[in-house]
Amino acid sequence: MPAVQGPLRVLLYVLGGAGLASLAAGLTGAWSSPVGAGLALLGAEYAVFFAAGPSGVDLWTPLYAAGFLLTAELAYWSLEPRVPAWAEAAVLVRRLAVLLACCAGAAAVAAAMIVAAGASVGGGLGLELVGIVAAVGALMLVAAVARIGGLLR
Amino acid sequence: MHAYPGLAALGLIAALALGRPELAALAAPFAVLAAAALALAREPRLRVSLDADAERRVEGGEVELSLELRSEESVERLTALVSMPDGLEADENPVVTHLRGGDVFEHELRVRCARWGGYQLGEVIVRADDLLGFLSYEESFDRRRPLKVYPAAEPLASVLRPLETQVFTGNQVARVRAEGIEFADLRPYVAGDRVRKINWRVSARHGGALWVNQAHPERNSDVVLFLDTFVEARRGAVGTLDLAVRAAASLTAHYLREKDRVGLVSFGGVLNWLTVATGPVQVYRIVDSLLDSEIALSYVWKDIDVLPPRTLPPRALVIALSPLLDERATGALADLRARGFDLSVIEVSPLPFMDVGLEPLEQLAFRLFQLRRDALRSRYRSMGVPVVEWREGVPLRAAIEEVNAFRRHARVVRG
Numbered sequence: 272m273p274a275v276q277g278p279l280r281v282l283l284y285v286l287g288g289a290g291l292a293s294l295a296a297g298l299t300g301a302w303s304s305p306v307g308a309g310l311a312l313l314g315a316e317y318a319v320f321f322a323a324g325p326s327g328v329d330l331w332t333p334l335y336a337a338g339f340l341l342t343a344e345l346a347y348w349s350l351e352p353r354v355p356a357w358a359e360a361a362v363l364v365r366r367l368a369v370l371l372a373c374c375a376g377a378a379a380v381a382a383a384m385i386v387a388a389g390a391s392v393g394g395g396l397g398l399e400l401v402g403i404v405a406a407v408g409a410l411m412l413v414a415a416v417a418r419i420g421g422l423l424r
Numbered sequence: 425m426h427a428y429p430g431l432a433a434l435g436l437i438a439a440l441a442l443g444r445p446e447l448a449a450l451a452a453p454f455a456v457l458a459a460a461a462l463a464l465a466r467e468p469r470l471r472v473s474l475d476a477d478a479e480r481r482v483e484g485g486e487v488e489l490s491l492e493l494r495s496e497e498s499v500e501r502l503t504a505l506v507s508m509p510d511g512l513e514a515d516e517n518p519v520v521t522h523l524r525g526g527d528v529f530e531h532e533l534r535v536r537c538a539r540w541g542g543y544q545l546g547e548v549i550v551r552a553d554d555l556l557g558f559l560s561y562e563e564s565f566d567r568r569r570p571l572k573v574y575p576a577a578e579p580l581a582s583v584l585r586p587l588e589t590q591v592f593t594g595n596q597v598a599r600v601r602a603e604g605i606e607f608a609d610l611r612p613y614v615a616g617d618r619v620r621k622i623n624w625r626v627s628a629r630h631g632g633a634l635w636v637n638q639a640h641p642e643r644n645s646d647v648v649l650f651l652d653t654f655v656e657a658r659r660g661a662v663g664t665l666d667l668a669v670r671a672a673a674s675l676t677a678h679y680l681r682e683k684d685r686v687g688l689v690s691f692g693g694v695l696n697w698l699t700v701a702t703g704p705v706q707v708y709r710i711v712d713s714l715l716d717s718e719i720a721l722s723y724v725w726k727d728i729d730v731l732p733p734r735t736l737p738p739r740a741l742v743i744a745l746s747p748l749l750d751e752r753a754t755g756a757l758a759d760l761r762a763r764g765f766d767l768s769v770i771e772v773s774p775l776p777f778m779d780v781g782l783e784p785l786e787q788l789a790f791r792l793f794q795l796r797r798d799a800l801r802s803r804y805r806s807m808g809v810p811v812v813e814w815r816e817g818v819p820l821r822a823a824i825e826e827v828n829a830f831r832r833h834a835r836v837v838r839g
Contacts, residue, residue: 307427321444332446377453388445412429
């Protein structure tokens with residue numbers, strides 16, 4: 272944060288505040304849309320930080336990725352229907368274990384991407400193409416999710 | 425979690441636009457998670473069975489449900505909810521568990537029967553969540569079975585006795601004099617009297633003139649329970665109809681135990697009746713009929729002419745259970761008395777279910793309401809009809825005794 276100065280610093284505060292407020296509103300009102308918007312705003316804050324911040328690769332990114340996923344998972348977990356369900360303790364333990372494994376996996380994926388980004392792979396056009404393919408793949412994923420929307424919670 | 429693919433797409437596009445791999449690294453786990461969840465998605469193919477240990481219970485009793493869940497595929501989190509109608513309560517519902525493919529999960533569910541009524545119990549709603557909590561599969565299974573919850577009957581030491589009995593043998597000492605056990609009076613001997621009926625001690629005291637004993641015979645009686653179902657006063661789970669149904673069940677059980685004949689008239693928006701009969705089967709007939717009792721809103725004017733004649737046999741005791749809120753019911757009761765029926769009214773008080781405002785106008789309205797009710801009670805009493813106020817928490821036998829006290833001193837007025 273000290274690396275960012277001027278109006279962008281204000282923008283960072285605005286995005287971060289708006290993201291947290293949206294997240295809080297979603298959690299207190301049990302609405303999923305503000306939670307998604309809050310996560311997007313926090314991501315946008317992170318993007319602005321890098322757009323105006325240091326040029327070197329941030330080595331803390333895997334930790335951020337794991338923390339970001341943990342925040343999202345816990346937020347959506349808290350939005351699940353709140354019924355006084357009698358749950359076996361083993362189910363809760365399994366869920367926590369899966370959550371921690373997902374966060375560890377997220378950190379590993381992020382670390383792998385940072386390492387790959389640091390490696391010298393030659394020309395920039397190929398890398399751009401890989402990025403475009405990844406973005407298109409993500410959009411196809413959105414379409415796939417929308418298609419099987421009947422199965423989604 | 426619909427937002428995960430969107431977040432991943434936004435992150436990747438931002439990474440491309442800004443040329444920062446950190447944003448792609450931040451977004452990638454969301455994309456990987458969503459893709460993995462889609463790849464691992466399997467329909468669980470669930471089988472559900474539900475058994476109950478009883479089809480009939482008395483109010484306050486418990487029914488044990490055995491829920492059995494089986495899945496062909498492994499389910500990370502399986503939530504099963506047995507839908508509970510109002511009036512039934514269950515702990516440990518819904519239940520959440522982890523189920524391996526081919527395994528069977530068994531769960532015992534204790535259902536408390538909080539309110540009388542006829543229920544259909546057994547709609548099971550099952551939800552299966554995948555390992556990553558991304559996809560869920562929901563299905564409803566119809567495993568419904570009937571459950572009848574009978575109103576809890578209050579044990580009664582004594583009940584109202586009709587002024588006149590019927591001709592069949594029963595447990596009630598009739599007012600008339602005939603063959604029986606209970607001593608009634610003495611009278612001079614007339615030709616044809618049985619020798620064993622001669623009271624020798626009295627005859628000796630009367631200088632040789634023979635005197636015979638007279639006795640009261642044991643007869644049964646006809647009792648018609650008149651349930652007013654036009655309107656009720658209700659607060660939450662309890663209302664005047666609930667109290668009236670419980671009282672009717674208590675009275676039915678007692679009278680039938682005494683070999684009397686009991687009938688039922690449910691007089692309201694929907695007319696329902698059972699002609700008088702005796703025996704254990706009649707208990708179930710009446711109680712089953714009581715389970716169907718409900719308040720059906722109707723503006724149709726009804727009087728007792730709509731009742732089939734056999735529902736109100738001559739010399740029957742009619743016990744009305746009514747909150748005395750509807751003019752059609754109060755008018756019908758007055759009509760019954762005018763036609764010479766032996767009528768007693770147990771007024772199921774609506775007052776505990778009413779909220780009286782604090783404003784002077786509301787207080788005034790409430791006082792007027794009470795005055796009108798007092799006037800109605802006076803009108804009934806002037807006709808020789810006992811009206812006793814009964815409310816929740818007061819034993820029914822207290823109301824019965826109050827009616828008996830009235831009838832002990834009141835004169836019968838023939839309409």
